[in-house]
Amino acid sequence: MPWTPTPEDDRRFMDLALAQARKSWDEGGVPIGAVLVHDGEVLAAGHNQRFQKDSAILHGETDTIEKAGRLPASVYRSSVLYTTLSPCIMCAGTALLYEIPRIVVGENRTFEMSEALLAERGVQVDVLDDPACLALMERMLAERPALWSEDIGVEAGETAKAAR
Numbered sequence: 001m002p003w004t005p006t007p008e009d010d011r012r013f014m015d016l017a018l019a020q021a022r023k024s025w026d027e028g029g030v031p032i033g034a035v036l037v038h039d040g041e042v043l044a045a046g047h048n049q050r051f052q053k054d055s056a057i058l059h060g061e062t063d064t065i066e067k068a069g070r071l072p073a074s075v076y077r078s079s080v081l082y083t084t085l086s087p088c089i090m091c092a093g094t095a096l097l098y099e100i101p102r103i104v105v106g107e108n109r110t111f112e113m114s115e116a117l118l119a120e121r122g123v124q125v126d127v128l129d130d131p132a133c134l135a136l137m138e139r140m141l142a143e144r145p146a147l148w149s150e151d152i153g154v155e156a157g158e159t160a161k162a163a164r
């Protein structure tokens with residue numbers, strides 16, 4: 001990878017993802033945002049669209065990858081995906097398909113489903129354990145629990161299964 005992000009870069013791009021997450025929350029949605037970065041340049045920023053677009057598959061990460069449009073394999077393979085929350089199996093699968101080599105995660109205390117799978121496939125996952133990302137998700141779980149259950153494909157009160 002010709003471009004190696006510094007911790008300051010990681011912080012800056014996570015802040016962009018966080019701004020997307022806050023936007024989604026303010027719209028009544030799920031507060032998860034993401035940014036896809038290549039060579040220090042933002043290719044796309046997005047957020048969960050379940051509520052906004054009545055979408056079953058546009059999570060923070062998939063919305064961002066969708067917004068980035070058609071890219072050559074070589075671009076995915078040298079990009080970094082920033083996401084405010086640890087990816088679900090669908091978003092991890094998208095990242096695995098395109099061989100995105102590194103995912104920077106805001107927090108994984110409220111949800112963690114795919115990190116073992118990603119690690120097994122050689123993806124570098126760096127968790128920032130960011131208090132602002134955590135606070136947003138804690139608010140989500142407290143105030144919109146039904147929307148969250150829907151988002152991860154479980155019935156109310158069920159917990160998500162880890163991917164193996």
Ligand SMILES: [Zn+2]
Pocket residue numbers: 059060061087088089090091092
């Ligand atoms: Zn997802």
